[in-house]
Amino acid sequence: MNEVFNMYISAREKMIIEALIVEQGEVTIKELSQKIDVSSRTIHRDLNKIEELLDSYQLELIKKSGVGVQIIGKEKSKLELIKQLETFTFREYTLDERQTMILCILYESSEPVKLFTLSKDLGVSISTVSADLMKLEEQLKPFQLSILKKRGYGVELSGTEEAKRRAISYAIAKTIKEEGLLSLIKEQIHQQSEKHDDPISKRLMHLVDRQKLWKIENVMKDLYPNLSFSMTDNSYVGLIVHLALAIERILQGENIQIEKMYLKQIALEPEYPIAKKIIDGLMKSFQVDIPEAEVGYITMHLQGAKLRQQDGILNEASNLETYMQAKKLVQMMEIATGYQLNHHDSLLEGLVTHLKPAIYRIRQNMGIFNPLLKNIQKDYEELFGHVKIAVENVFPTLVIPDEEIGYLVMHFGSALLGLSGKGDLKAYVICSSGIGTSKLLASRLQQEIPEIAEVVNVSVFELNELPLSERDLVISTIFLQAFHREYIMVSPFMTKDEITQVQLYARRQMLLKKGVPAVKKSYSTVEVLKQKMEKIHLYTGTIADVLNNFHITSQKGKVSAKDCMLEACKLLEKKQIIQKSSTVAEALFTREELGGIGIPGTKLALFHTRIEQVCMPSFTIHKLEQPVFVKGMDGIEMEVHTLLLLLSPQPYHEPGLEVLSLISTIIIENEQSIKLFETEDPEEVQAYLALKFEHFIDENLK
Numbered sequence: 001m002n003e004v005f006n007m008y009i010s011a012r013e014k015m016i017i018e019a020l021i022v023e024q025g026e027v028t029i030k031e032l033s034q035k036i037d038v039s040s041r042t043i044h045r046d047l048n049k050i051e052e053l054l055d056s057y058q059l060e061l062i063k064k065s066g067v068g069v070q071i072i073g074k075e076k077s078k079l080e081l082i083k084q085l086e087t088f089t090f091r092e093y094t095l096d097e098r099q100t101m102i103l104c105i106l107y108e109s110s111e112p113v114k115l116f117t118l119s120k121d122l123g124v125s126i127s128t129v130s131a132d133l134m135k136l137e138e139q140l141k142p143f144q145l146s147i148l149k150k151r152g153y154g155v156e157l158s159g160t161e162e163a164k165r166r167a168i169s170y171a172i173a174k175t176i177k178e179e180g181l182l183s184l185i186k187e188q189i190h191q192q193s194e195k196h197d198d199p200i201s202k203r204l205m206h207l208v209d210r211q212k213l214w215k216i217e218n219v220m221k222d223l224y225p226n227l228s229f230s231m232t233d234n235s236y237v238g239l240i241v242h243l244a245l246a247i248e249r250i251l252q253g254e255n256i257q258i259e260k261m262y263l264k265q266i267a268l269e270p271e272y273p274i275a276k277k278i279i280d281g282l283m284k285s286f287q288v289d290i291p292e293a294e295v296g297y298i299t300m301h302l303q304g305a306k307l308r309q310q311d312g313i314l315n316e317a318s319n320l321e322t323y324m325q326a327k328k329l330v331q332m333m334e335i336a337t338g339y340q341l342n343h344h345d346s347l348l349e350g351l352v353t354h355l356k357p358a359i360y361r362i363r364q365n366m367g368i369f370n371p372l373l374k375n376i377q378k379d380y381e382e383l384f385g386h387v388k389i390a391v392e393n394v395f396p397t398l399v400i401p402d403e404e405i406g407y408l409v410m411h412f413g414s415a416l417l418g419l420s421g422k423g424d425l426k427a428y429v430i431c432s433s434g435i436g437t438s439k440l441l442a443s444r445l446q447q448e449i450p451e452i453a454e455v456v457n458v459s460v461f462e463l464n465e466l467p468l469s470e471r472d473l474v475i476s477t478i479f480l481q482a483f484h485r486e487y488i489m490v491s492p493f494m495t496k497d498e499i500t501q502v503q504l505y506a507r508r509q510m511l512l513k514k515g516v517p518a519v520k521k522s523y524s525t526v527e528v529l530k531q532k533m534e535k536i537h538l539y540t541g542t543i544a545d546v547l548n549n550f551h552i553t554s555q556k557g558k559v560s561a562k563d564c565m566l567e568a569c570k571l572l573e574k575k576q577i578i579q580k581s582s583t584v585a586e587a588l589f590t591r592e593e594l595g596g597i598g599i600p601g602t603k604l605a606l607f608h609t610r611i612e613q614v615c616m617p618s619f620t621i622h623k624l625e626q627p628v629f630v631k632g633m634d635g636i637e638m639e640v641h642t643l644l645l646l647l648s649p650q651p652y653h654e655p656g657l658e659v660l661s662l663i664s665t666i667i668i669e670n671e672q673s674i675k676l677f678e679t680e681d682p683e684e685v686q687a688y689l690a691l692k693f694e695h696f697i698d699e700n701l702k
């Protein structure tokens with residue numbers, strides 16, 4: 001009987017059934033129409049068809065006027081239906097699926113595709129295809145792609161090859177779960193692969209042939225131990241998919257184009273040699289010539305990849321600009337939430353780790369997919385709003401997508417929860433397969449979710465008798481019939497996605513039900529005052545050193561930036577501010593090679609490093625009679641008349657680093673401050689610094 005319905009079930013009907021089975025209690029028609037993006041009339045029409053299907057599984061659709069609809073019946077029957085839905089073929093696609101299919105068709109086609117062809121392939125009318133194209137074009141704008149319509153010929157994808165690949169990579173990440181891609185790349189889903197291959201996934205994976213994926217992974221496997229960084233799983237998967245798309249398109253004669261000047265600049269980046277090794281390995285494996293522009297493209301991908309967080313990330317001079325931005329973001333969130341976040345080291349490090357590649361991705365229009373965005377916006381609505389406003393203030397020239405905001409919200413949400421120490425939630429675990437599985441799940445929950453203080457295993461029959469508080473968690477491996485409390489369903493072994501979902505569930509219970517934890521005052525008034533005064537002492541000590549050591553020099557004649565810095569370091573060595581001037585100078589030159597030092601929109605360049613040969617903090621200014629050209633922080637060559645030198649001991653205390661970071665902020669505070677640092681009056685600059693430092697101390701005293 002089920003096979004008869006296989007002929008009639010639609011993708012939309014499948015989505016409605018899944019929504020009704022997963023949701024607890026009644027679901028309104030309006031909620032279903034919003035979830036599936038169709039009219040309420042369409043939902044009513046589909047429900048009539050669904051009733052007939054449910055009947056064959058001994059399930060019933062209950063409709064309550066003004067309340068909603070609900071599927072009731074035996075748990076075994078629901079599970080059987082869910083399992084059967086995975087094997088059904090569908091006669092129509094959802095709106096999102098149609099748009100993905102259109103993108104794939106246009107991406108693969110070397111000439112315009114007629115609307116009639118798209119209409120036939122998708123099984124919808126030409127007017128529906130036209131409407132889909134308009135919506136798809138809106139989605140493609142961030143990738144700098146458009147849909148070109150040629151009357152009498154058809155439609156085609158218009159934009160660079162690089163932009164097309166990024167759009168397809170985004171579609172793959174959005175459609176196929178990371179675990180599926182990772183296991184596919186690692187050749188771990190031989191039997192499972194067929195089960196996961198819905199028509200859309202099949203179409204997308206057709207663009208990145210599996211055999212090629214495995215060959216690319218083998219090349220990466222040989223190179224990876226020798227690479228000087230460690231990528232997160234999703235960045236690694238993204239890189240493999242990017243490489244697979246590149247190989248496919250190169251074999252078809254489609255190559256990306258990069259301006260020679262830009263390629264010359266990007267060749268100086270530290271990621272370029274890594275990209276070169278990867279491309280060399282691929283050329284050898286696939287026996288194909290790969291143009292140098294592709295090396296530049298992979299370099300950009302590596303720069304936009306999220307690396308695994310490493311200890312001491314704030315110690316790297318190359319992170320100074322990102323550190324300043326993260327610090328400002330934390331300060332704004334502290335004001336917005338009213339909770340002390342400014343000295344939360346793990347929050348600051350996490351933000352720096354995330355922001356550096358995120359900013360690069362945004363500037364390069366690379367796009368990012370956040371599968372948890374809807375949950376985050378729902379569970380952390382107020383916090384999401386605060387972060388969005390703070391981000392707009394810290395990055396006024398960038399358009400930060402909600403996907404990136406969502407990731408930043410998780411950083412701040414985790415930090416706010418951390419203020420209360422270990423969690424105090426109680427979790428009830430329900431399993432159908434015996435106490436062994438139940439114990440395994442309970443152990444995993446306590447290991448992975450620090451917010452959970454206690455796990456209790458109960459049977460499904462005991463559940464309704466339990467005196468559950470509003471903050472208790474209910475976690476089950478089965479559907480809970482007639483259970484009207486919120487719960488979350490997971491597999492007994494919990495996937496990464498499920499762990500993240502439980503974390504969201506637990507954090508929401510703590511944040512929304514209990515409220516954001518207040519900062520515990522674990523010290524007496526005297527101890528707090530002592531700590532505050534010690535910190536002020538460290539602030540003022542650093543400020544005194546900076547003001548005492550401050551000076552401005554002038555370099556006559558035509559002098560290179562390197563020669564100027566070498567002379568500056570020798571002078572500082574004579575004054576016993578640093579040791580081994582050549583070592584410090586070399587560290588400065590290495591930093592210059594890592595990234596731009598010119599401050600865009602000014603005639604200033606900021607040389608800075610943190611190294612053990614620096615005895616005390618120092619900030620000095622060095623004027624050039626003849627201007628020099630250096631790479632700006634935005635990657636563009638710029639003319640510079642003034643070199644700023646900022647040096648920090650290593651190691652150095654956190655209050656001192658705050659003062660040195662403040663100097664960077666003071667320099668670019670406004671047009672007047674920039675002009676001041678471009679002048680040659682040491683007394684005026686020193687007085688301005690002193691005034692700013694005084695304001696800083698006053699703020700901290702308050």
